Amino acid sequence: MDSPSTLSSPPNATAPGIALKGQIVVIGAGQAGLSAAYHLKRLGLAPHKGFVVLDQSPGPGGAWQDRWPSLTLSTVNRIHDLPGMPFSEVIGTGSPEVRASVAVPEYFAAYEKRFELPVYRPVTVKVVCDRHDHFRVETDRIQVSARGLINATGTWDSPYVPDIPGAGRFKGRQLHTKDYRTAQEFSGRHVIVVGAGISAIQLLDEVSRVTTTT
Secondary structure (H helix, E strand, C coil), X not given: CCCCHHHCCCCXXXXXXXXXXXXXXXXXCCHHHHXXXXXXXXXXXXXXXXXXXXXXXXXXXXXXXXXXXXXXXXXXXXXXXXXXXXXXXXXXXXXXXXXXXXXXXXXXXXXXXXXXXXEECCCCEEEEEECCCCEEEEXXXXXXXXXXXXXXXXXXXXXXXXXXXXXXXXXXXXXXXXHCCCHHHHCCCCECCCCCCHHHHHHHHHHCCCCCEC
């Protein structure tokens, strides 16, 4: 991508109005986005001139930065290795009580640095337009024109919440896993956990220690 000298390395803040033009733009710097960037570089695309990664977070870590405090390396299901660099190389296995919201961002930051990935942040994508032979990506800080686009935004910021009949009439508190912080918030209230995945099981275990659950 042809870019001014001020954008020759991934910035923490990007001057508004800057326009970039190149081959591929990756939206999101979580696990999927970083993996995609790694493989784009292996295929021969040059960072910045060949591809860039746009991330709305202020720092590395993707959605892991927002995980609840009690989710530690001992309670998380598994941290999958990013290609080319194992998690254990950065975060040792001797600290199981380290918060996942601390350890994973540290791992992602080391990964971005190791492979010199061109992550631009904080940049929030507003609109993606099809311009026949290219995509125009409009953000709150820069404009990007690219021939290809990889959407790696994930679901954490826009989770799927099923339409459950009667939910609108329920007077109690309703929240998604992404909004959970501590079990103490629910002390004295009966709590229903919907779902049976690893997150549901962990939260059910925590909440059941302070109140009744279903």
